[in-house]
Amino acid sequence: MxxxxxxxxxxxxxxxxxxxxxxxxxxxxxxxxxxxxxxxxxxxxxxxxxxxxxxxxxxxPKAVNAHTHLDLSLLPLYRGPFAGFIPHVLAHRALRGLEGAKQGLDELVRSGAGAFGDIVFKDEVMDFLLLESPLPGVAFYEVFAPNPLEAEAVFAEVRRKVEAWRKREGRVKVGLSPHSPYGVSAPLLRRLAEYARAEGIPLMVHAAESPEEVAFLKEGRGALAELLTRFGLGAFTPPGTTPIRHLHALGVLGPTTALVHGVQVDEEEAALLAQTGTKVVLCPRSNRNLEVGEAPLALYARYGVEVALGTDSRGSSPDLNVKNEALFLWDKADPRLLVRALSRGGYRALGLPTPxxxxxxxxxxxxxx
Ligand SMILES: [Zn+2]
Structure with a gap:
């Protein structure tokens, strides 16, 4: 025998x-x-x-890198104040694109990830991921349009592209990423959220990352305000409230929405995220490199907010191995929470089944x- x-x-x-x-x-x-x-x-x-x-x-079960920007994989690593990061990306914009996305995807596969959530900035990168990715995931098409006067035109264009891409979904699904509450005007945020909900399209939004973002949304001042003016990005009207409350008022929160970073979050906002079933993707090493503070893990645990982990781009993270994010937090949080975030939290943030x-x-x- x-x-x-x-x-x-x-x-x-x-x-x-x-x-x-x-x-x-x-x-x-x-x-x-x-x-x-x-x-x-x-x-x-x-x-x-x-x-x-x-x-x-x-x-x-295999880890999920729930937030990255594969097309930024050729960028040098930035470490410094948050307000310096956007100029860093703009200064290296020639390095952003398909070649970076290919190398990033290779690195992701080598890291052993089971799935990924990627922010896609260029159409050719979306085409590449839909056709070539060996890993399941969601490719979130990024929308950056702070001027409310452009809202309708941008919305029409985005919808046209997303409809065409969705016909080609396979292992990789198509999502939408309104960049952030300061990168997209209020009417466009509302419109994109309505559209995504009606069509069952997952949303991913950078939110509540830096104190500069909060100061800008609440009072229209600070380093972010100066930056958007300097780059001519903004006829943007500050809503006079915090990022999470602003997104909630526009109907952006919900069970198919993942917010990325979630560092500047108070208790009432954590409760709001839990009630609406909104997921939060934490990128702790990127947060350290951009000096924005630490996400309130204990608050998320107390309110039962589903958290996932992501590396963010190679522009603010030393590698694309999401397990290093869990190791980075290992002594700062309940390890059971981190292990769940690495696997089930990630799959749920992307709307994918957990193995x-x-x-x-x-x-x-x-x-x-
Ligand atoms: Zn990001």
Whole structure:
């Protein structure tokens, strides 16, 4: 009689993609497949011959990089005040595009990611991702149009493009990314949100990233105001409120919306995000490099806001490996929350199904930290 060797894989946190991440959990593995999951003691009783293998900090379904800008992968890394980042991107705009997106996608695949959310700035990058990506994901077409007088014309153009791309969806879905509450005028934000909701298109919006963004929206002053004037970007009217409240008033929040960064968020806003089912994608290393502060993880946990993790672009992040974001926060938050954010949180932020590690799952679905 031939017996397959059984290994019991264990780690500080084991997460199957459903239920609660386990502190002393394990996966029983035989012949390249998961054959059981549960507390380590339970699996040791079920598989007495099983050899316990320690896999490090965490085991979970393949990680999701829920926010990046692949087309910026050739940019030099910027570290410094937030207000310097937009000029940095503009100064290197010749490096932005398809070649960067190709290299970025390669890096993403090599990092072992299971899915991705990408902000797409150029049409050719959308075409490339729809046709060539080996990974599932959502390519969010970016809209930057702060002038309210352009709202209708921009909306018509965006809708035309998105309708054409959606006919070619396969592994990669098409989403929409109104850049931010300061990068898109109020009437256009409202229009894009209505359209996305009616058509079931996922939204991703940079929001509540820096203190400069809050000062600009509330009072129309500060470094961001100066920047938008300097680059001729703005007949923008500040709404006189915070980013999250502004987005809520325009109907942008909801279960198919993911906000990126969510650093400048107060308690009432965290409750609002939870009530509306809005997801938040955290990019902690980018936040550190742009000196914008730290996202209120404890507040999100208390209100049950679904959080995901993303690297942001190579312009503000040293690499595209999203697992490094979890490691960066490992001692600052409940590791179970971080492991959930790496996998289920990411899939949910993108509206994709979460793979489950259960009887019959191939081991190449298992990621580790
Ligand atoms: Zn971003």
């Amino acid at each position: 031939f017996w397959l060797r059984t290994e019991l894989w264990t780690a500080e946190v084991v997460y199957t993609g459903f239920g609660t991440p386990m502190r002393r959990g394990a996966l029983a593995v035989q012949g390249g497949r998961v054959v059981g999951q549960g507390p380590l003691e339970e699996l040791q009783a079920r598989f007495p011959q099983g050899e316990v293998v320690h896999k490090g900090k965490a085991l979970f 489950r590690l259960t009887r019959g799952s191939p081991v190449d679905l298992v990621d580790s930290l």
